[in-house]
Amino acid sequence: MIDLHSLYQDIILDHYRAKHHSGLREPFSVEVSHVNPSCGDELQLRLDRDGDVVGDVSYLAEGCSISQASTSVMSDLVIGGTVEHALGLYDGFLEMLEGQGAVELDEDVYGDAIAFNGVAQFPARVKCAMLGWAALRDAILRTGGEK
Amino acid sequence: MTLFDDALLGARRADFPILNAGIEPVGGKRTALVYLDSANTSQKPEAVLKAVDEHYRYHNANVARAMHTLGAQATAAFEGARDKVAAFVGGVSQEIVFTKNASEALNLAAYTLSSRLSPGDEVVISVAEHHSNLVPWQMACQRTGATLRWFDVTDEGRLDLAKARADHLINEHTKVVSITALSNVTGALTPIREIADWAHRFGAVVIADGSQYVPHNPTSVADMGVDMLAFTGHKMLGPTGIGVLWGKYDLLDSLPPFLGGGEMIEVVRMAASTYARPPHRFEAGTPPIAQAVGLGAAVDYLNAVEERVPSRERGQKPKTLQGMSAVAAHDATLTEYALDKLLSVPDLHLIGPKVPVDRGSVFAFTLADVHPHDAMQVLDSLGIAVRGGHHCARPLHERFGVQSSIRVSTYLYTTTAEIDALVDGLMEVRRFFKVAP
Ligand SMILES: Cc1ncc(COP(=O)(O)O)c(C=O)c1O
Numbered sequence: 001m002i003d004l005h006s007l008y009q010d011i012i013l014d015h016y017r018a019k020h021h022s023g024l025r026e027p028f029s030v031e032v033s034h035v036n037p038s039c040g041d042e043l044q045l046r047l048d049r050d051g052d053v054v055g056d057v058s059y060l061a062e063g064c065s066i067s068q069a070s071t072s073v074m075s076d077l078v079i080g081g082t083v084e085h086a087l088g089l090y091d092g093f094l095e096m097l098e099g100q101g102a103v104e105l106d107e108d109v110y111g112d113a114i115a116f117n118g119v120a121q122f123p124a125r126v127k128c129a130m131l132g133w134a135a136l137r138d139a140i141l142r143t144g145g146e147k
Numbered sequence: 148m149t150l151f152d153d154a155l156l157g158a159r160r161a162d163f164p165i166l167n168a169g170i171e172p173v174g175g176k177r178t179a180l181v182y183l184d185s186a187n188t189s190q191k192p193e194a195v196l197k198a199v200d201e202h203y204r205y206h207n208a209n210v211a212r213a214m215h216t217l218g219a220q221a222t223a224a225f226e227g228a229r230d231k232v233a234a235f236v237g238g239v240s241q242e243i244v245f246t247k248n249a250s251e252a253l254n255l256a257a258y259t260l261s262s263r264l265s266p267g268d269e270v271v272i273s274v275a276e277h278h279s280n281l282v283p284w285q286m287a288c289q290r291t292g293a294t295l296r297w298f299d300v301t302d303e304g305r306l307d308l309a310k311a312r313a314d315h316l317i318n319e320h321t322k323v324v325s326i327t328a329l330s331n332v333t334g335a336l337t338p339i340r341e342i343a344d345w346a347h348r349f350g351a352v353v354i355a356d357g358s359q360y361v362p363h364n365p366t367s368v369a370d371m372g373v374d375m376l377a378f379t380g381h382k383m384l385g386p387t388g389i390g391v392l393w394g395k396y397d398l399l400d401s402l403p404p405f406l407g408g409g410e411m412i413e414v415v416r417m418a419a420s421t422y423a424r425p426p427h428r429f430e431a432g433t434p435p436i437a438q439a440v441g442l443g444a445a446v447d448y449l450n451a452v453e454e455r456v457p458s459r460e461r462g463q464k465p466k467t468l469q470g471m472s473a474v475a476a477h478d479a480t481l482t483e484y485a486l487d488k489l490l491s492v493p494d495l496h497l498i499g500p501k502v503p504v505d506r507g508s509v510f511a512f513t514l515a516d517v518h519p520h521d522a523m524q525v526l527d528s529l530g531i532a533v534r535g536g537h538h539c540a541r542p543l544h545e546r547f548g549v550q551s552s553i554r555v556s557t558y559l560y561t562t563t564a565e566i567d568a569l570v571d572g573l574m575e576v577r578r579f580f581k582v583a584p
Contacts, residue, residue: 004174004528008521008579039520040537040544040551062550064520122173128520 006118007125008065015069015112020076025058030142034135036127041067043131047139052146054078054086057136066116066125071132073112078136084146089113090137097126150480150563152455152465159452160560162192175528181565181572184532186331186359186509186556188381191445195384198444202437210436211410211427225436228443229426235446236357236376236393237367244392244399244426245434249358249379250279252392253325255429256354256375257283259402260323263352266292269320271346273298273306273337274546275330278539280356280377284325293322300546304333304499308341317342321351328360328371332540332554333499334482334509336360343372352398358382362449362558363478363507365471374398380438384445389438392429399425406431449474452559456480474559478508481557485510485566489555492573494582498547509556511538514573515582519553525576531569 024031028046035042041063048056057075061068078086093113096103097120105114119129140146160166170180182190202224208217210225226240233240246252264270270284274297288295296316299307306326311317317324324346328339343353354375357366361376362383368376375398380389404411404422408431413421422428454473455465468476483503489495494515500506514522523535534554537544544551555569577584 002174004525004579007174007524013580038536040541041520042550064518066520122524124173125520125524 002118002121007122009115009118011073011112011115012065012069015072016065019061019068019072021058021072021079022061023058024060025056028056028058030139032135032139032142034131034138036063036067036131038127039064041128041131043067043071043135045071045132045135045139047136047143049083049140049143052083054081054083054140059132059135061132063131064128066119066128067131070113070116070129071135073116074132074136077111077113083140086136087140087146090133093133094130096120097129150484151477155453155455156560156562160562162194162448163190163560164193164196165190166560170530172527172530174524175530178530181529181531181568183555183557183561183565183569184534185558185561186382186538186554187534188387189362189384189558190560191384191386191441192448194448195386195441195444199386199437199441202440207437209433221436224440224443225434228439228446231443231446232391233393235366235450236361236378237369238393239396241424241426242393242396242399244394244429245439246390246392246429247388247435248381248390249356249377250283250390252377252379252390253280253354253356254283255392255405256325256377256394257287258405259429260352261287261291262403264288264291264293264322267320268293268322269296269318270294271296271298271317271321271324271326271351273300273326275300275304275306275333275335275540275543276325276327277331277356277358278541279358280325280327281542284323294320298326300333300335300543303335303501304330304547305335305505306337306342308338312345317346317349317351319349321346321349323352323354325354325356327356327358328376329357329363329507329509330499330540330543331359331509332511332538332543332552334506334511335500336505336507340370340372347372359507359509362474363471364475368393380442380445383442384448385442386435386438388435389442391442394425396425399429404431405429408432410434452477477559477561478557479503481561481563481566482506482508484563485555485557488566488570489573492570493577493584495573498544498549498552508558508561509554511552511554513549513552514576515580517576517580517582519551521580522553522573522576525579526569526572529568529572529575531572533569 029049043061045059206220208221210222355373357378361378375394381387411431452473498511519535
């Protein structure tokens with residue numbers, strides 16, 4: 001039996017209660033809006049891009065604990081890194097979520113995001129966990145992709 | 148006798164295989180299913196499953212165009228279902244258009260009535276509409292240059308008629324009024340007759356979205372005073388893939404077709420075609436035949452429901468109701484019970500009327516600062532199925548300053564024990580997310 005606590009790990013609930021990088025900040029290169037139409041979660045995300053580096057990510061979001069915590073963890077992971085690294089993280093995170101438990105994230109690379117391993121067992125919540133990541137990817141693509 | 152006649156309710160529940168199969172929820176132990184999402188879709192009784200199965204097994208053929216014996220059987224079954232549905236809402240068979248759901252029925256209405264709209268005209272809906280009775284009218288207005296206006300709701304969640312009257316919301320420019328007869332969020336019943344009479348004084352066409360109303364109440368299109376009524380089979384024990392648009396015959400007959408294709412024509416020439424009379428004008432292509440047959444069986448089932456209610460006079464024996472009055476009585480008893488229980492849960496904020504008057508058995512609420520999607524997940528792990536989200540009514544949630552809500556909805560098979568299980572579940576949600584007592 002899959003335990004509900006494997007979905008709602010403490011790390012997730014901690015991020016949910018105190019979201020990192022929440023609140024829109026200046027300067028920014030692009031702002032994108034994403035929603036999850038089935039549950040109504042809404043996210044406005046700003047990316048400040050400095051060449052091939054993610055200078056800053058900030059956001060204004062309303063949604064469930066999974067979507068909010070995931071966005072918080074994502075911003076921690078990508079700020080200051082390269083755009084290429086961020087897109088790589090996106091791919092790995094999505095692969096894990098769609099893997100139904102067959103794929104696990106590497107803690108050294110993903111840090112707090114490994115707490116989302118449990119989400120893979122709850123297919124209905126994959127979209128929640130991807131909301132922030134999808135917005136980030138969109139923002140990167142709109143600012144020239146990996147270039 | 149408890150609130151319900153246990154023998155009657157038990158027998159009714161036994162008709163629904165899914166209610167007795169148990170469930171192994173994601174994130175929880177195998178348990179009994181507590182299904183509280185009937186406003187989303189209802190469960191299906193054996194009689195409906197059997198009707199669909201037998202149709203495919205023994206009577207399957209295309210309708211109207213197949214001339215052989217099986218074709219005649221299938222046509223008779225399909226048209227027989229139309230007769231049953233017509234009688235169910237107090238209409239005549241030629242006024243029943245089968246669609247694939249309420250959304251298509253409302254799109255059909257909006258699209259065909261667009262032929263009458265032009266700039267300066269007004270279409271009136273309400274802020275409480277399901278997106279299915281909102282977006283099609285937005286699209287119609289965008290296409291034609293007509294203006295979309297809407298009723299607000301009061302803080303209690305009821306349609307704000309006083310404000311609408313003061314604002315002359317319905318006036319000589321109004322061409323169409325399309326309003327839900329019962330909100331799928333607040334549960335509030337719309338005074339549809341009053342609105343219809345008001346709109347008719349200006350010659351507007353009045354449409355009721357009966358998706359939530361028809362499955363729960365005795366329906367008479369004449370009493371409602373509307374010109375069209377849309378509803379959907381899957382919320383009234385029927386299969387998915389079948390919906391209904393009832394419309395006054397003369398109105399339907401004055402409207403252009405919606406979709407083009409087989410069955411909806413009279414004569415087709417390469418230059419132009421002439422169209423069939425209603426209802427077939429609006430039923431292009433092979434219709435949902437088995438689904439219509441299933442809906443007919445659902446109507447039969449609903450008409451045969453029995454409910455024993457305590458007599459109002461002291462010392463008298465309980466009274467037995469039948470059909471949709473029985474369904475409505477079951478709803479009323481549960482509504483009173485559920486409101487009482489839900490409002491006793493700390494930090495629960497109900498969106499919609501808190502009194503069991505002029506409301507249906509659908510309850511949307513927030514619980515402290517727990518996100519509805521998270522609350523739903525914990526309830527689901529306990530085998531309790533509810534809906535979390537905006538329930539396709541985003542503007543209404545915005546009106547109440549919330550992004551989403553938890554929605555609980557019951558039907559003729561719901562028990563008071565299930566409401567108790569829900570309340571225990573909500574207390575577990577509080578514990579799980581450490582809501583301060
Ligand atoms: C009030 C109301 N209108 C319209 C609909 C749409 O029904 P359907 O999805 O079957 O088209 C629903 C249900 O989803 C509803 O509750």
